[in-house]
Amino acid sequence: MTSDLRAFAADDPRFIYAACRDGGPGLVHLPDGEAETYGSLTRTTLMCPVPGCPAPSITTVGGDRRHHFRHLRNDAATDHGPETWHHIESKEVLAECARTRYPNAVVTFEKVLAAGARIADVFVTLPDGTRFAIEVQISPLPVERFRERHSWYRHAGIVDVWLFVHAGVHLRAG
Ligand SMILES: [Zn+2]
Incomplete structure:
Protein backbone atom coordinates (compact mmCIF):
# COMPACT_ATOMS: atom_id res chain seq x y z
CA MET A 1 0.00 0.00 0.00
CA ASP A 79 12.95 25.04 -15.87
CA HIS A 80 9.79 25.46 -13.78
CA GLY A 81 10.26 22.49 -11.45
CA PRO A 82 7.84 19.66 -10.55
CA GLU A 83 5.81 21.67 -8.00
CA THR A 84 4.77 24.17 -10.67
CA TRP A 85 3.72 21.36 -13.03
CA HIS A 86 1.77 19.55 -10.30
CA HIS A 87 -0.04 22.79 -9.48
CA ILE A 88 -0.96 23.55 -13.09
CA GLU A 89 -2.06 20.01 -13.87
CA SER A 90 -4.12 19.75 -10.65
CA LYS A 91 -5.91 23.00 -11.49
CA GLU A 92 -6.59 21.79 -15.02
CA VAL A 93 -8.11 18.51 -13.78
CA LEU A 94 -10.31 20.37 -11.27
CA ALA A 95 -11.43 22.97 -13.81
CA GLU A 96 -12.27 20.20 -16.27
CA CYS A 97 -14.32 18.40 -13.58
CA ALA A 98 -16.18 21.64 -12.82
CA ARG A 99 -16.89 22.29 -16.52
CA THR A 100 -18.18 18.73 -16.99
CA ARG A 101 -20.26 18.66 -13.81
CA TYR A 102 -21.68 22.19 -14.24
CA PRO A 103 -21.80 22.90 -18.00
CA ASN A 104 -23.61 26.23 -17.42
CA ALA A 105 -21.13 27.51 -14.86
CA VAL A 106 -18.39 30.03 -15.58
CA VAL A 107 -15.05 28.41 -14.67
CA THR A 108 -12.03 30.72 -14.40
CA PHE A 109 -8.35 29.99 -13.80
CA GLU A 110 -6.40 32.28 -11.47
CA LYS A 111 -9.43 34.45 -10.73
CA VAL A 112 -8.36 37.84 -9.38
CA LEU A 113 -10.42 38.86 -6.33
CA ALA A 114 -10.39 41.77 -3.91
CA ALA A 115 -8.69 44.10 -6.41
CA GLY A 116 -5.72 41.77 -6.76
CA ALA A 117 -5.25 41.02 -3.06
CA ARG A 118 -6.33 37.43 -3.61
CA ILE A 119 -6.18 34.98 -6.50
CA ALA A 120 -8.30 31.82 -6.51
CA ASP A 121 -6.69 28.87 -8.34
CA VAL A 122 -9.99 27.82 -9.92
CA PHE A 123 -13.15 29.87 -9.53
CA VAL A 124 -16.63 28.58 -10.35
CA THR A 125 -19.74 30.74 -10.66
CA LEU A 126 -23.01 28.81 -11.01
CA PRO A 127 -25.98 30.27 -12.92
CA ASP A 128 -27.77 30.99 -9.60
CA GLY A 129 -24.84 33.14 -8.47
CA THR A 130 -23.29 30.61 -6.07
CA ARG A 131 -19.51 31.00 -6.09
CA PHE A 132 -16.83 28.44 -5.29
CA ALA A 133 -13.09 28.95 -5.01
CA ILE A 134 -10.97 25.82 -5.34
CA GLU A 135 -7.48 26.13 -3.89
CA VAL A 136 -4.77 23.58 -4.64
CA GLN A 137 -2.13 23.83 -1.96
CA ILE A 138 1.15 22.08 -2.69
CA SER A 139 3.67 24.18 -0.78
CA PRO A 140 3.40 24.19 3.03
CA LEU A 141 0.79 26.62 4.36
CA PRO A 142 0.98 27.88 7.97
CA VAL A 143 -2.31 27.32 9.77
CA GLU A 144 -2.73 31.08 10.47
CA ARG A 145 -2.52 31.81 6.74
CA PHE A 146 -5.08 29.12 6.01
CA ARG A 147 -7.46 30.52 8.67
CA GLU A 148 -7.05 34.03 7.33
CA ARG A 149 -7.80 32.99 3.74
CA HIS A 150 -10.71 30.74 4.73
CA SER A 151 -12.25 33.49 6.80
CA TRP A 152 -11.83 36.01 3.96
CA TYR A 153 -13.73 33.69 1.58
CA ARG A 154 -16.45 33.07 4.15
CA HIS A 155 -17.01 36.77 4.68
CA ALA A 156 -17.09 37.35 0.91
CA GLY A 157 -19.85 34.70 0.59
CA ILE A 158 -17.62 32.37 -1.43
CA VAL A 159 -17.44 28.63 -0.68
CA ASP A 160 -13.76 27.72 -0.46
CA VAL A 161 -12.65 24.17 -1.22
CA TRP A 162 -9.09 23.20 -0.35
CA LEU A 163 -7.03 20.36 -1.72
CA PHE A 164 -3.79 19.69 0.06
CA VAL A 165 -1.61 17.83 -2.40
CA HIS A 166 1.32 15.89 -1.05
CA ALA A 167 4.14 14.88 -3.33
CA GLY A 168 7.90 14.64 -3.32
CA VAL A 169 9.45 15.87 -0.10
CA HIS A 170 6.01 16.71 1.37
CA LEU A 171 4.75 13.15 1.05
CA ARG A 172 4.97 11.02 4.17
CA ALA A 173 3.71 7.63 3.06
CA GLY A 174 4.43 5.74 6.26
ZN1 LIG B 1 7.63 28.14 -19.34
Missing part, protein backbone atom coordinates in the same frame (compact mmCIF):
# COMPACT_ATOMS: atom_id res chain seq x y z
CA THR A 2 2.77 2.38 0.97
CA SER A 3 4.69 1.48 -2.17
CA ASP A 4 1.54 2.03 -4.29
CA LEU A 5 1.09 5.47 -2.76
CA ARG A 6 4.72 6.32 -3.33
CA ALA A 7 4.53 5.15 -6.96
CA PHE A 8 1.32 7.14 -7.50
CA ALA A 9 2.79 10.31 -6.05
CA ALA A 10 6.25 9.92 -7.58
CA ASP A 11 7.42 13.04 -9.34
CA ASP A 12 6.99 13.01 -13.08
CA PRO A 13 7.74 16.57 -14.08
CA ARG A 14 7.46 15.87 -17.80
CA PHE A 15 5.77 18.69 -19.65
CA ILE A 16 2.67 17.26 -21.38
CA TYR A 17 0.05 20.05 -21.04
CA ALA A 18 0.29 23.28 -23.03
CA ALA A 19 -1.81 26.44 -23.11
CA CYS A 20 -3.37 28.02 -26.22
CA ARG A 21 -1.74 31.26 -27.35
CA ASP A 22 -5.17 32.76 -28.01
CA GLY A 23 -5.98 32.46 -24.31
CA GLY A 24 -8.65 29.80 -24.86
CA PRO A 25 -9.80 27.90 -21.78
CA GLY A 26 -8.29 24.58 -20.84
CA LEU A 27 -4.96 23.01 -21.66
CA VAL A 28 -3.94 20.78 -24.56
CA HIS A 29 -2.69 17.31 -23.57
CA LEU A 30 0.02 15.75 -25.72
CA PRO A 31 -0.79 12.04 -26.15
CA ASP A 32 2.23 9.73 -25.98
CA GLY A 33 3.70 8.95 -29.41
CA GLU A 34 2.17 12.07 -31.01
CA ALA A 35 5.15 14.47 -30.94
CA GLU A 36 5.37 14.59 -34.72
CA THR A 37 1.61 14.98 -35.29
CA TYR A 38 1.44 17.86 -32.81
CA GLY A 39 4.73 19.53 -33.83
CA SER A 40 3.48 22.19 -36.21
CA LEU A 41 0.33 22.93 -34.18
CA THR A 42 2.50 23.32 -31.08
CA ARG A 43 4.95 25.76 -32.65
CA THR A 44 2.19 27.94 -34.12
CA THR A 45 -0.66 27.90 -31.59
CA LEU A 46 0.52 26.55 -28.21
CA MET A 47 2.66 27.94 -25.40
CA CYS A 48 4.00 27.17 -21.93
CA PRO A 49 1.10 27.36 -19.43
CA VAL A 50 3.18 28.74 -16.54
CA PRO A 51 2.06 32.32 -15.73
CA GLY A 52 4.87 34.81 -16.27
CA CYS A 53 7.07 32.33 -18.19
CA PRO A 54 9.89 34.46 -19.69
CA ALA A 55 10.14 32.39 -22.91
CA PRO A 56 6.84 30.56 -23.52
CA SER A 57 7.52 29.34 -27.09
CA ILE A 58 7.55 25.54 -27.19
CA THR A 59 7.95 22.53 -29.46
CA THR A 60 7.44 18.77 -29.12
CA VAL A 61 10.01 16.06 -28.40
CA GLY A 62 9.58 12.45 -29.55
CA GLY A 63 11.84 9.44 -29.24
CA ASP A 64 11.78 6.42 -26.96
CA ARG A 65 10.75 8.22 -23.78
CA ARG A 66 7.27 9.60 -23.16
CA HIS A 67 6.69 12.27 -25.79
CA HIS A 68 6.50 15.75 -24.29
CA PHE A 69 6.71 19.49 -24.90
CA ARG A 70 9.86 21.49 -24.37
CA HIS A 71 10.68 25.20 -24.34
CA LEU A 72 12.57 26.47 -27.38
CA ARG A 73 14.77 28.28 -24.86
CA ASN A 74 15.92 25.63 -22.39
CA ASP A 75 17.65 27.20 -19.40
CA ALA A 76 17.19 27.85 -15.68
CA ALA A 77 14.47 30.47 -16.30
CA THR A 78 12.28 28.00 -18.20
Whole structure:
Protein backbone atom coordinates (compact mmCIF):
# COMPACT_ATOMS: atom_id res chain seq x y z
CA MET A 1 0.00 0.00 0.00
CA THR A 2 2.77 2.38 0.97
CA SER A 3 4.69 1.48 -2.17
CA ASP A 4 1.54 2.03 -4.29
CA LEU A 5 1.09 5.47 -2.76
CA ARG A 6 4.72 6.32 -3.33
CA ALA A 7 4.53 5.15 -6.96
CA PHE A 8 1.32 7.14 -7.50
CA ALA A 9 2.79 10.31 -6.05
CA ALA A 10 6.25 9.92 -7.58
CA ASP A 11 7.42 13.04 -9.34
CA ASP A 12 6.99 13.01 -13.08
CA PRO A 13 7.74 16.57 -14.08
CA ARG A 14 7.46 15.87 -17.80
CA PHE A 15 5.77 18.69 -19.65
CA ILE A 16 2.67 17.26 -21.38
CA TYR A 17 0.05 20.05 -21.04
CA ALA A 18 0.29 23.28 -23.03
CA ALA A 19 -1.81 26.44 -23.11
CA CYS A 20 -3.37 28.02 -26.22
CA ARG A 21 -1.74 31.26 -27.35
CA ASP A 22 -5.17 32.76 -28.01
CA GLY A 23 -5.98 32.46 -24.31
CA GLY A 24 -8.65 29.80 -24.86
CA PRO A 25 -9.80 27.90 -21.78
CA GLY A 26 -8.29 24.58 -20.84
CA LEU A 27 -4.96 23.01 -21.66
CA VAL A 28 -3.94 20.78 -24.56
CA HIS A 29 -2.69 17.31 -23.57
CA LEU A 30 0.02 15.75 -25.72
CA PRO A 31 -0.79 12.04 -26.15
CA ASP A 32 2.23 9.73 -25.98
CA GLY A 33 3.70 8.95 -29.41
CA GLU A 34 2.17 12.07 -31.01
CA ALA A 35 5.15 14.47 -30.94
CA GLU A 36 5.37 14.59 -34.72
CA THR A 37 1.61 14.98 -35.29
CA TYR A 38 1.44 17.86 -32.81
CA GLY A 39 4.73 19.53 -33.83
CA SER A 40 3.48 22.19 -36.21
CA LEU A 41 0.33 22.93 -34.18
CA THR A 42 2.50 23.32 -31.08
CA ARG A 43 4.95 25.76 -32.65
CA THR A 44 2.19 27.94 -34.12
CA THR A 45 -0.66 27.90 -31.59
CA LEU A 46 0.52 26.55 -28.21
CA MET A 47 2.66 27.94 -25.40
CA CYS A 48 4.00 27.17 -21.93
CA PRO A 49 1.10 27.36 -19.43
CA VAL A 50 3.18 28.74 -16.54
CA PRO A 51 2.06 32.32 -15.73
CA GLY A 52 4.87 34.81 -16.27
CA CYS A 53 7.07 32.33 -18.19
CA PRO A 54 9.89 34.46 -19.69
CA ALA A 55 10.14 32.39 -22.91
CA PRO A 56 6.84 30.56 -23.52
CA SER A 57 7.52 29.34 -27.09
CA ILE A 58 7.55 25.54 -27.19
CA THR A 59 7.95 22.53 -29.46
CA THR A 60 7.44 18.77 -29.12
CA VAL A 61 10.01 16.06 -28.40
CA GLY A 62 9.58 12.45 -29.55
CA GLY A 63 11.84 9.44 -29.24
CA ASP A 64 11.78 6.42 -26.96
CA ARG A 65 10.75 8.22 -23.78
CA ARG A 66 7.27 9.60 -23.16
CA HIS A 67 6.69 12.27 -25.79
CA HIS A 68 6.50 15.75 -24.29
CA PHE A 69 6.71 19.49 -24.90
CA ARG A 70 9.86 21.49 -24.37
CA HIS A 71 10.68 25.20 -24.34
CA LEU A 72 12.57 26.47 -27.38
CA ARG A 73 14.77 28.28 -24.86
CA ASN A 74 15.92 25.63 -22.39
CA ASP A 75 17.65 27.20 -19.40
CA ALA A 76 17.19 27.85 -15.68
CA ALA A 77 14.47 30.47 -16.30
CA THR A 78 12.28 28.00 -18.20
CA ASP A 79 12.95 25.04 -15.87
CA HIS A 80 9.79 25.46 -13.78
CA GLY A 81 10.26 22.49 -11.45
CA PRO A 82 7.84 19.66 -10.55
CA GLU A 83 5.81 21.67 -8.00
CA THR A 84 4.77 24.17 -10.67
CA TRP A 85 3.72 21.36 -13.03
CA HIS A 86 1.77 19.55 -10.30
CA HIS A 87 -0.04 22.79 -9.48
CA ILE A 88 -0.96 23.55 -13.09
CA GLU A 89 -2.06 20.01 -13.87
CA SER A 90 -4.12 19.75 -10.65
CA LYS A 91 -5.91 23.00 -11.49
CA GLU A 92 -6.59 21.79 -15.02
CA VAL A 93 -8.11 18.51 -13.78
CA LEU A 94 -10.31 20.37 -11.27
CA ALA A 95 -11.43 22.97 -13.81
CA GLU A 96 -12.27 20.20 -16.27
CA CYS A 97 -14.32 18.40 -13.58
CA ALA A 98 -16.18 21.64 -12.82
CA ARG A 99 -16.89 22.29 -16.52
CA THR A 100 -18.18 18.73 -16.99
CA ARG A 101 -20.26 18.66 -13.81
CA TYR A 102 -21.68 22.19 -14.24
CA PRO A 103 -21.80 22.90 -18.00
CA ASN A 104 -23.61 26.23 -17.42
CA ALA A 105 -21.13 27.51 -14.86
CA VAL A 106 -18.39 30.03 -15.58
CA VAL A 107 -15.05 28.41 -14.67
CA THR A 108 -12.03 30.72 -14.40
CA PHE A 109 -8.35 29.99 -13.80
CA GLU A 110 -6.40 32.28 -11.47
CA LYS A 111 -9.43 34.45 -10.73
CA VAL A 112 -8.36 37.84 -9.38
CA LEU A 113 -10.42 38.86 -6.33
CA ALA A 114 -10.39 41.77 -3.91
CA ALA A 115 -8.69 44.10 -6.41
CA GLY A 116 -5.72 41.77 -6.76
CA ALA A 117 -5.25 41.02 -3.06
CA ARG A 118 -6.33 37.43 -3.61
CA ILE A 119 -6.18 34.98 -6.50
CA ALA A 120 -8.30 31.82 -6.51
CA ASP A 121 -6.69 28.87 -8.34
CA VAL A 122 -9.99 27.82 -9.92
CA PHE A 123 -13.15 29.87 -9.53
CA VAL A 124 -16.63 28.58 -10.35
CA THR A 125 -19.74 30.74 -10.66
CA LEU A 126 -23.01 28.81 -11.01
CA PRO A 127 -25.98 30.27 -12.92
CA ASP A 128 -27.77 30.99 -9.60
CA GLY A 129 -24.84 33.14 -8.47
CA THR A 130 -23.29 30.61 -6.07
CA ARG A 131 -19.51 31.00 -6.09
CA PHE A 132 -16.83 28.44 -5.29
CA ALA A 133 -13.09 28.95 -5.01
CA ILE A 134 -10.97 25.82 -5.34
CA GLU A 135 -7.48 26.13 -3.89
CA VAL A 136 -4.77 23.58 -4.64
CA GLN A 137 -2.13 23.83 -1.96
CA ILE A 138 1.15 22.08 -2.69
CA SER A 139 3.67 24.18 -0.78
CA PRO A 140 3.40 24.19 3.03
CA LEU A 141 0.79 26.62 4.36
CA PRO A 142 0.98 27.88 7.97
CA VAL A 143 -2.31 27.32 9.77
CA GLU A 144 -2.73 31.08 10.47
CA ARG A 145 -2.52 31.81 6.74
CA PHE A 146 -5.08 29.12 6.01
CA ARG A 147 -7.46 30.52 8.67
CA GLU A 148 -7.05 34.03 7.33
CA ARG A 149 -7.80 32.99 3.74
CA HIS A 150 -10.71 30.74 4.73
CA SER A 151 -12.25 33.49 6.80
CA TRP A 152 -11.83 36.01 3.96
CA TYR A 153 -13.73 33.69 1.58
CA ARG A 154 -16.45 33.07 4.15
CA HIS A 155 -17.01 36.77 4.68
CA ALA A 156 -17.09 37.35 0.91
CA GLY A 157 -19.85 34.70 0.59
CA ILE A 158 -17.62 32.37 -1.43
CA VAL A 159 -17.44 28.63 -0.68
CA ASP A 160 -13.76 27.72 -0.46
CA VAL A 161 -12.65 24.17 -1.22
CA TRP A 162 -9.09 23.20 -0.35
CA LEU A 163 -7.03 20.36 -1.72
CA PHE A 164 -3.79 19.69 0.06
CA VAL A 165 -1.61 17.83 -2.40
CA HIS A 166 1.32 15.89 -1.05
CA ALA A 167 4.14 14.88 -3.33
CA GLY A 168 7.90 14.64 -3.32
CA VAL A 169 9.45 15.87 -0.10
CA HIS A 170 6.01 16.71 1.37
CA LEU A 171 4.75 13.15 1.05
CA ARG A 172 4.97 11.02 4.17
CA ALA A 173 3.71 7.63 3.06
CA GLY A 174 4.43 5.74 6.26
ZN1 LIG B 1 7.63 28.14 -19.34
